[in-house]
């Protein structure tokens with residue numbers, strides 16, 4: 001989907017406004033959710049703890065409830081991840097972002113890596129929720145491994161691939177190079193989400209020109225208002 005970057009409404013619709021900090025209070029979450037409604041962001045990305053609250057506050061609005069699974073580490077077993085996924089669905093999540101386990105891919109356990117992703121996608125789709133793979137390129141280091149991770153997630157049927165959560169090793173700032181690499185290794189209906197210090201309209205536009213169609217950012221209002229977002233948000 002092409003975004004007209006002169007239209008604040010279209011820009012907002014391509015933003016998932018994120019705050020998954022553990023020190024966020026109930027009042028802070030409610031403020032975050034109300035801001036999402038005010039701006040018309042695509043989704044409020046909040047920690048699993050707050051999903052049921054978000055479901056209530058956002059009822060009747062067009063803002064989706066998005067959350068995370070096994071974030072920021074990818075260290076849980078598949079059984080643990082699936083239990084958490086089902087719990088998220090029971091709380092009312094519309095979609096979630098999760099990191100496939102980088103150590104499996106780095107260590108040559110590609111089939112185990114792929115199995116995890118396939119199973120998470122299978123259960124998510126059976127439950128009617130959208131799933132995004134955060135591929136944590138900062139851990140993968142080489143383009144060859146980044147491409148493998150992208151292809152595996154795409155072939156597993158994820159709805160979105162994303163280069164990083166913005167939290168992992170070396171993954172703090174999104175680059176056009178990584179976005180291009182994602183875009184070149186998937187086909188619709190899979191699409192590219194980008195995250196990590198996307199804090200200005202210009203940065204967002206250049207990453208979209210490289211192939212992204214959605215951004216996760218803690219600087220949503222600043223981007224739409226044409227201000228500079230907090231470079232040290234986390």
Ligand SMILES: O=C[C@H](O)COP(=O)(O)O
Pocket residue numbers: 018019045165166172195196197198199215216217218219233234
């Ligand atoms: O969606 C991912 C994170 O919210 C990115 O946060 P950031 O915009 O502060 O880098």
